[in-house]
Structures are given as C-alpha cells and as structure tokens.
Amino acid sequence: MIRIGHGFDVHAFAEGRPLIIGGLKIPHDKGLAGHSDADVLLHTIADAILGALALGDIGKFFPDTDESFKDMDSKVLLGEVVEKMNEEQYKIGNVDAVIMAQAPKFRPHIDEMRESVASILNTEVSNVNIKATTTEKLGFVGRAEGITSEAVVLLTKMEEY
Numbered sequence: 001m002i003r004i005g006h007g008f009d010v011h012a013f014a015e016g017r018p019l020i021i022g023g024l025k026i027p028h029d030k031g032l033a034g035h036s037d038a039d040v041l042l043h044t045i046a047d048a049i050l051g052a053l054a055l056g057d058i059g060k061f062f063p064d065t066d067e068s069f070k071d072m073d074s075k076v077l078l079g080e081v082v083e084k085m086n087e088e089q090y091k092i093g094n095v096d097a098v099i100m101a102q103a104p105k106f107r108p109h110i111d112e113m114r115e116s117v118a119s120i121l122n123t124e125v126s127n128v129n130i131k132a133t134t135t136e137k138l139g140f141v142g143r144a145e146g147i148t149s150e151a152v153v154l155l156t157k158m159e160e161y
Contacts (some may be wrong), residue, residue, distance in 0.1 A: 096143025
C-alpha cells in the first residue's frame with residue numbers, strides 16, 4: 001500500500017527573527033514571520049505527510065491560536081507528525097521538496113538540510129530530495145517579500161512480520 005501527499009506553505013519575511021529552513025539556521029538579514037519558528041520547508045513536508053494519511057494539515061494539530069505552539073521548533077512539529085505516520089504504520093518512501101526564494105541562496109545548505117530532514121523522518125538521505133529555485137523576480141517571492149515551499153511525499157505501508 002502506498003499513499004501520496006502534497007504540501008504547500010508560505011511565510012513572509014520579518015525583521016528580528018532568525019531564518020530557519022530545513023531545521024537549519026540560514027544566514028540572512030531577515031527571518032520568516034510565523035507563530036512557530038516559521039520553517040517553511042518542514043511545514044510543507046509535515047503537511048504532505050498528513051495529506052498522504054488523510055489526517056488534515058498542521059493547522060489542525062498545531063493551531064496558531066494555541067499559545068503552547070508559540071515559537072515552536074518545527075523539528076519537534078515534524079517529529080510529532082512522524083509519530084502519527086508511524087502510528088498509522090507507514091514510513092517514508094521518498095520526499096521531493098522545493099524552496100522558492102529570491103534570496104538567500106540555498107544551494108550551499110541543501111546537503112545539510114537533506115541530512116536534517118532525513119534524520120527527523122527516520123529515513124535514508126537518499127530518500128530526501130530538496131531543491132531551490134527563484135521565481136525570476138516575479139510575484140511576492142521575486143520581490144523578496146517571503147519564501148514558499150512545496151513538497152510531495154510517498155508513504156509506504158510498513159511490512160508486518
């Protein structure tokens with residue numbers, strides 16, 4: 001049994017916050033606005049997993065109206081989604097994600113991001129693909145107003161022994 005999920009997230013830039021993407025602090029003059037640490041990539045992957053499981057989205061489990069999630073580390077958030085995935089007896093087949101940003105440049109951080117995400121997902125790095133692109137200066141991303149991300153995940157049913 002396999003299941004496919006798609007995730008999407010977007011966050012505006014904000015002054016005075018660190019830029020956290022893929023569980024890493026990325027050097028940049030602005031961070032992202034959000035109730036949690038605003039890790040747009042990890043949110044996207046979490047939503048894709050929840051979608052594949054037909055469980056809704058991260059807003060259902062981690063609402064921005066709940067102060068207990070204020071400034072939450074998105075590695076913890078994704079870890080809790082992985083626990084739900086395990087409870088449903090699924091594991092990661094593969095993840096394919098894209099970060100869309102005019103700046104900063106993500107290529108120098110992609111390999112470390114893949115390792116970070118694979119560790120949280122309890123899977124091999126070879127099962128995690130992360131890429132980055134600009135929007136050729138078009139739209140809010142192109143005007144450097146924020147960052148967006150999309151991800152697709154394939155989940156496979158755990159084998160019963």
